[in-house]
Structure formats: C-alpha cells, structure tokens
Amino acid sequence: MKSKTEVAVNSNDSKRRNNKVFTIMHHTISVETIFIYAIFVFALVLLGDSFYIKTKAQYAQYLIGNSWQYYANTGEIQKPWPWADTFPIAELSIQDTSHFILSGASGRNLAFGPAHLANTASLGSEGNAAIAGHRDTHFEQLKTSKLGDLIYLTSRQEDKLVKQVFRVSDIKIVDEKNIDVLQETSTSTLTLITCYPFDSIDPNPSQRYIVKAELI
C-alpha cells in the first residue's frame, strides 16, 4: 500500500505531466481531460448500442405485427419494412405475451424477433418445427415456462387462420452442437430454442435452453 505522501508526490508528478496542453480554438485542454472525455464517449456509444438492440427488438415487433395482421387477413406477403429480408409467418403466444415469428433464423432476423428455422417442419403442419429467439429480449420469458404450460400458435393454413394449442412436454439444456433436438417427429411439436444461462453476459454461450411442446 502507498502512503499518503507517496500518493501526493505521484499526483504532483502527474500534474506536472498534465501540463502538456493542446490549444484548440483558444481553449486549452489537458491530455487527461481528453482521455476522460474519450472514455465517456466510448461508454455512451456502448450504452447507445445496447439501448439500440433492446429498442430495435421492441419496436420491430410493432411493424412485424402490422405485417402479420395483413398476411393473416389476406394471405399476401407484406414485408414489415421495405428493405426487409423476411416476413412474419405465425403468431406465438406464451403466458399472454404475443410474438410474431419471422421466417428464417438468421442472426439479423433474430435481432427483430423470434424466427422459425427454415430447415425444420413448417409451422402448423405435422412434424417438429423449431423457433429460436434471443434470451435477453423476446424469449427471456422461457425462463419461467413450466412443464404443462400452454402455448398458442396461430398460423395460416390453406386460406384460413388456424390456432393450435401446444402443451410444454419437456424442458432441457443442451449443447449448441446437440442438433438432435431438431429431429423430425411424427406428431406436431414445437421446439423453442434460446441461449442458456439466461443471466449470463457472454454474448456467445455454448448452451441452449430447449422447451418442447406437443400439440393437444
């Protein structure tokens, strides 16, 4: 531990060093001040970014919701925004919260909402249909899902809207390499996938939380 006097000497040293100043437009600014402001700006950028991620996830759902309403009523695909690369194909309702499911689980789509994995059975038809969602935005609520919970899925089948009820039959945690969970089934199954653990800050965790629900 440094004694108080040493700290004082050090701070005097640093003060002397800090006398290096820049003159910009008649203002003098010390190196340390620039450093502090740089940190500030960087912190603001990071905050802004995380704020943006959360806002995007929230707000995009409204646009996607409109697009879904249109598709549900008319059967015509309307992109949620003109430059979008996807469109909503179903509505998923868990514990009174509605999510609009996008087609194709690419990284970009997942930032806007839960998305259906294109290489699994189509939603509403027979087979194992998988939906992935971000653990810190839309699919955070999977944390509170219990065995026996009901999940409602509204999708368009042959010119009409079909609402199906699924019951949660299995909850497990698997490695990201464990693609067994996507395996085809003979019954109608929903497989909801999100990252695990829920409260971790690691942006690339290797575990996945799997909620399986069977059609009833």
Place this chain on the structure above:
Amino acid sequence: MAILQRSLIVVTGLCVFGLIHAAAPNMFTPAYTSLFDNQRQYPSSAESESSIKNEVKTQFSLLTKTGTVNEINVQETNIFYTDPLANLSSSGLFIRAVDEQGKPAFKNSSELSTEVDINVTGMIARTRVSQTFKNNSDTWQDGVYAFPLPENAAVDHLLLKVGNRIIEGQIKQKQEAKKIFEKAKQEGKKASLVVQHRPNIFTNEVANIGPGEEIEVSIEYQQTLRFADGEYSLRYPLDIKERYQPQSSNEDSVEKSNFRRKALTLRVNLASGTHLNNITSENHPIVTHSSANQIGSGASQYEISLADEYVLQKDFVLRWQPELGSQPQTSHFSQWVNGEEYGLVMIYPPLPDENLDQDREITFILDTSGSMAGDAIKQAKQALAFAVDDLAASDKFNIIQFNSHAEQLWRTAKFADSTNKADAFDFIASLTANGGTEMHSALSVAFDSADKAKAENEDDRFFKQILFITDGSVSNEHSLMQLISTRLGSQRLFTIGIGAAPNTYFMTEAAKMGKGSFTFIADTSQVNEKMQTLLEKIKAPALTNIQFNLKALGPNESIEMYPDTIGDLYHEEPMVLSYKKNASATASNQHAHENTDDFADINAPLLVGRYNNNPWQFSLTQELSGKSIKQYQQNKPDNSALNSETTLGTIATRAQGINVLWAREKIAQLSRDKRKLEVQPVESKEQIDSLVTEITQTALAHHIVSQYTSLVAVDTEQTAPEKNIQNQQSQEAMLAEAELKRAQLAIAQAHGLSQQGLLPQTATRAQLNMLIALLLLTMAVLMLWRRKHDEI
C-alpha cells in the same frame, strides 16, 4: 470547464435513466436485481484501472457462479434428460434396476451366444443378428434390448423368443400400431412399439423374463455403405470399452475389458459386383472363400468368416477395394420380390487421370441479402475467394452478387489469370450484406449470359458450372425450382449452404435439379476444407449426360427409378441407381418413364452417357463378357417361376435389400415432393394426402419403418404372475408412451432431412455492452472527481 463537467453529470444521469428504461420490463426480476447489486460494488473498491480489470474478472466469475447455481437447481427439478444408454458401443440386454439414490439404472445380463449374418450386395449391407441371453437371477425381470446401429441404418425386422413366447415385429400404419399397442395393453399382454430413441441406438423393451429363462433376440437392419478413399468399410459393433456401467454394480466387470473375448459367429457374404483388390479385417483374423460358381465372370463373390470362435471385443471392421480401371465400371444386380423385378446399377468412376481435366466456365453467385449479415457473409466471402484462387488460368469465371437486385462483376466471363483474379478479390472484399433476397433475378442473369454465349456461338468446349453460395432463405422456392428445371440446359448447379441454419431442403433440391451437389459449411473453420473437397471433385466429371435408355425395355414395361434425376459421375463417389421394372402398362406415376416403343431391342444399352467427350454405354448383355453380374434371389419360393431367365448365365446369389433401398429412395423423394407442396403459398390438401398414402403403402409393402409406419411387437402369451403384471404394465405403458412421443425417425435422418451444424446463436451483446459502459462511466466520473479534488 465547470459547465462541461456539470453537463457530463447530466448526460450520465440520462444514460442511467435510458439504461433502466431499456431494461424496464425486466427490471424487477431477481436476475437483473442481482446484476445491478453486483455492479454497485465497483465504485467503492475501484482505485486504479488495473484493479478495475481484476474486478471485471471477479464479476465474470460471480456471474458464472450464479449460472452454475441455476443449473444445479434445474438438475434437481429433473429437467435434465439423460439417457442411460447414451454411451452404448455394443449390443446387449440390460435389466432394469434401481441404484442407491433410487434412480433408474441398468444391469448387464449374461450373454450366451451371438450369430451375425451380413449380406453385401454392391453397397447395400443387410445384417441379421441373433443373440441369446439368460436371466440368471431368481426373480422376474424387465429388460431393454439395445443395439448401437451404424450410420444410416434402420431396423425393419424383429423376433423375440422369451421362454416359449414368440414376439414378432410387424410394420403397421402408425395409428394402427398405436391401437394394437393399446389393445394389447388392456388385455394384459405385453406389447411394445419399436422406436429409435436416438438415430443410432435401437432399443426394445423385453418384459416379464422368468427366473432362469432364456431370451433369443433376432433383428435385421439394412445400411448403405460409404465408399471413401477407394474402399468400402463395414463395421459391426463389438467394442465394450465405453459400455455403460451403473455406479452401484460391482466394479470387477469393468476391468480388463479390452482383453475379454466372447463367442461369436460372424459370416459375411460379399458380392460387390466388381473385381476386388483386397479384403482385409482390421481387428480380427478372417478366412476368405471365393465362390467358384462363376461362368467366365471376373467379378467375384466371397464368403468371409472369422478364424477364431472366441474373438477380441473390438469392433469388427471389414474393408475391401473395388478394382478401378481406366474406364468407368458398371455393375448390375437384380432381385425378384413378390413377382416384381428390382434392380441396382452402380457406376464406379475410372482412376483419376490428369488428361480428363476439362476447361470450365464457372459462374459464382453470392447471396449478399440481409439474412447473410454477420458471420454468414464472412464465411461466404472466404469461400468465394478460396474458389477463385483455386481456378486454373485456362478456366473462365464471372461473379454475380445479389440482394434486392443482381449485379455482375463483368458482362461476360473472363479467363482466370492473375489480373482478373485480383479484380475479383477487390470486388469480393467490397461486398456487404443488406437488403432483400431476389434469387430469381440472380439465377436468371446467370442463365441469360449462358444463353447469350450460346447464341453468339462461342466455343462450347467449356464445361459450364454454377456455384451458388447462399443461406437459402427464400419465400418463392417453387418458382426458383421451375426456373432451374426449365433453363439449366447443359449447365450444372452446385449449392453451398452457409450459416447456422440454412434452408437445407431447398438447397439439396436445387442442387439435385441442377445435376450438381449440395455442400454445407457450418462455420468459418470448415470453409477451406469443404471448399477444397468440392472444388477438387467438380474439376473433372468422369461421366456426363447419363440417361436411362427406354429402348432397353420390353413391350409394356416401364421403369420407376430413383434418384429420378441422374447427375454426373465424379471421381469421389460411385453412382447408385435403383429401379423397379413395372411389367404392366397400367402401372405408372409421375416418376415412371413409360416405354412408348412396342419393339424393345434386347441389345439396346440400358444406360447411355458421355465419357471423355465420347459416347459411353452400358448394356445388360455385357454380363456375359464379365463386366457385370445379374443376380437372382433363389431362396424364396415365389421366385421359382422366373428362374427360366437365368439361362443367360447369371449367378444365383442371395441379393438382398434392393427393394428396400428402392423403397427408401422412393419415400425420400415423395417426402421431398410433399414438403415442396407444403411450402407453396396455396397448399393443396388432396395432393399432400395422396402423397402420404403413397408413402405409407410403399413402407408397408417393403416392410420398412417410415414417418407414417411403425414396427409394433405384441407378445401373444401372458406368463407373469398377476401382481407383477400391473406394476410392470403401468411402468411399461409409461415408458412406451414416452417413447412414442419421442419417436424419432431414422429413415428421415438417412435421406437428407438430417441436420448438421449448430443451433442458432440466441444472445445479444446488449448486456455485455451495458456492463462495460457502466464501468467506463464510473471510471470517468471517478477520474473527474479525483482531479477536482486535486485542484482543491
């Protein structure tokens, strides 16, 4: 300065407010509370940057700790599903037991004998396993028979003998199977639905085994062997190194397992249809007999058996190498089942020859739509650059990138010299992912430029290939497939799937339609390896434009062949075609090629194609000269009427499983057709239903498990003591129901519906960013505060 500082504090306040606002819906959940609590510890302890770094580390470990605690809780609530048979590496009968903690466990029962019969026809291997076990205890027992299946294999026959009970597996329609199962259960009989838990482990419940009783289990499965590095390998699992051992059981059974031997009878009947260079066994000495009953045929048939009766408990691995020549080699097998002829044609590529390298014109199409953003576009660009770099200077190439619209690098293809390559690299580096997926226009551009080149009568010595790199997230699959089928011409389309969850259905189908192949690249580390394999393969197709010659068919005959689109033959793998000959003119469907010619030419070649720019053909009459062998199954009574045809001098063997292979291929094709109908905007229920019916009927006719059929085994007798029954019955019913729910289909797995790669990434960096931002803000405020303190 003071004003600036004050405004900074206001901004900080706003930021914190914004942060809370952003996280508002989750603010009061315990997880977030704890996260914020932990963060509040920082300012008090942080003195310098390094100490903050340490703090970050502790913070991370704290968080991991909370993660672990959650996991433990999850485990306690039994959410984890662990399969006790997960590490199974050899077959056996496992008796149900309970371990010290009261959890279900398994004990090995003693094995008396094992008999294995393997029949190889070309690349089909049918295995029949008969095993006998004994219940050595003096109580009634329940057990599970488990068998680790090789890749792409499915059990289709099952026979159980427990004492004097006989339980036989039957293929039934799924609902019917379930009804039979329920009925048997009500009547107090034992029934089991055979389902494959995991794609690679076959299990079957065996209930009510009396004290001292013997159990005989027979199963049959069929697998498609893989041809790699010029040889076939066949594996039968005998390994016991990793066999599951319950913790409670006595440890001595585990020791020295490597040196244990067991009694085993194993026979392989090998009819590969070609000359063989070498037959070797990896772990066990074998005795090989060459069958003598050949009539001038060079292609041989072999009987292989084990030299010792007691063998080492290591996997039995048999390898053989077909002798390849300078020409493509073809072998043909046929089999009569229920009065219908099924055939198998295999074409082996010639040995690689540098002179065969053709000049090619390659069009690369790169998907730069929004769905490719992130890692996918990086992988795609890496793959593309790798492919361009690999081109020879005599090859021509062009690049098309597309998102909301398509863009070409050059108007026409250019030679792959260093200047053009450098231009291409610059172009690739400039690409970013954004916008829609107008795949239709990109493919049109590629086909247009090919048509234009044709119209301008440019020399067509170039073999035209399209390499299509995409994640396949499209909504108009149907119109794309139509575009490919109508405009492909002499070009070949290869699809390369990128990203965590690409649309493998679409890309596999597109490649099949485009007479190419589908390559899947799961992550960046695989790019070079997979691209290398693909590029090496497509450099020189050995045999192109292969077609079935309808003139080879007799009057009123038609052929139903799978795959229904024949691609090219490459050096890496043999081509396998299976067909069914329909004798009556009425039997036809969308996959049948009707013979319109009334006068069949018996000498007409069965297959025609182009080899090294010359015509190539294969006809069945070549059999006499020894190029191939025709085989008839004689051990079934219903074939006797047809033996008159064997006067051609064909060899009578036990060709098996050709119909099963054909039926599996047909079901795979029908499933793809069904899926194609399902993704169309307007679904046609009737068409889908008729496909389902056809799949079911095919599966029933050929005794195979499919998406709509199950293997159900009903025990006809009831021998267990009364009180035992109820207990076991409810237990078994629960197990079987659970299994039914988990029914996972190996057939679907084996035919391109299988999944590869990783599950999608489902976390954002928002939390991490917030944490770092808060840290930095705190640090900045501290530094400001310290300076102010110093100034005073």
